[in-house]
Amino acid sequence: MAHSLPALPYDFAALEPVIDTQTMQIHHGKHHGGYVTNLNNAISGQPALEAKSAEALIADLSAAPEAVRTAVRNNGGGHVNHSMFWRIMAPQGKGGGGEPTGDLAAALKSTFGSFADFKTRFMDAGAKRFGSGWVWLVLRDGKLAIGSTANQDNPLMGQAVTGLAGKPVLGLDVWEHAYYLKYQNRRADYMTAWWNVVNWTKVAELYRAAR
Numbered sequence: 425m426a427h428s429l430p431a432l433p434y435d436f437a438a439l440e441p442v443i444d445t446q447t448m449q450i451h452h453g454k455h456h457g458g459y460v461t462n463l464n465n466a467i468s469g470q471p472a473l474e475a476k477s478a479e480a481l482i483a484d485l486s487a488a489p490e491a492v493r494t495a496v497r498n499n500g501g502g503h504v505n506h507s508m509f510w511r512i513m514a515p516q517g518k519g520g521g522g523e524p525t526g527d528l529a530a531a532l533k534s535t536f537g538s539f540a541d542f543k544t545r546f547m548d549a550g551a552k553r554f555g556s557g558w559v560w561l562v563l564r565d566g567k568l569a570i571g572s573t574a575n576q577d578n579p580l581m582g583q584a585v586t587g588l589a590g591k592p593v594l595g596l597d598v599w600e601h602a603y604y605l606k607y608q609n610r611r612a613d614y615m616t617a618w619w620n621v622v623n624w625t626k627v628a629e630l631y632r633a634a635r
């Protein structure tokens with residue numbers, strides 16, 4: 425098969441108490457696993473699509489035949505989004521939490537005023553995303569910006585498709601499946617706690633790569 429489910433870079437219990445073990449198991453195995461299976465099914469028997477990376481597939485959705493375009497959008501987006509999401513988190517105090525340093529810290533401060541102001545605006549975008557979707561920090565034309573997308577859309581799909589363009593530097597899953605077992609309807613509590621497991625070293629790598 426063209427795509428496979430990446431292993432988590434830590435144990436299912438590693439992000440406790442911010443993200444509970446059962447949520448991680450279901451989220452990784454069932455949700456992300458389902459996106460991978462459905463993406464492979466959508467592109468099966470189409471060599472031109474099977475040869476592409478997931479990022480390349482979603483960055484040019486018009487290249488996918490109309491019959492499978494929505495499946496590639498939803499499941500390719502789901503695969504790309506979650507593959508990034510697992511990597512930008514780490515256990516609290518073992519790579520997770522704290523504040524960014526270096527170029528990323530300076531860029532966040534110059535763009536948003538302070539790290540605290542950045543977090544407030546990011547969580548505000550998450551609170552305003554109605555239904556399922558993602559909140560993003562993206563680099564666009566050399567500048568950082570905050571936005572959100574619906575469903576499994578990714579900024580790589582472009583402004584016309586998702587309403588948000590740019591290279592993702594940080595992404596937060598605000599689908600209920602990401603938090604409902606522990607936080608129920610309290611998305612704000614989930615977002616507030618999530619900063620304790622953000623792997624700023626990895627985010628800084630993505631920022632450097634995006635530049």
Ligand code: MN3
Nearest residue numbers: 455597599602
């Ligand atoms: Mn999810």
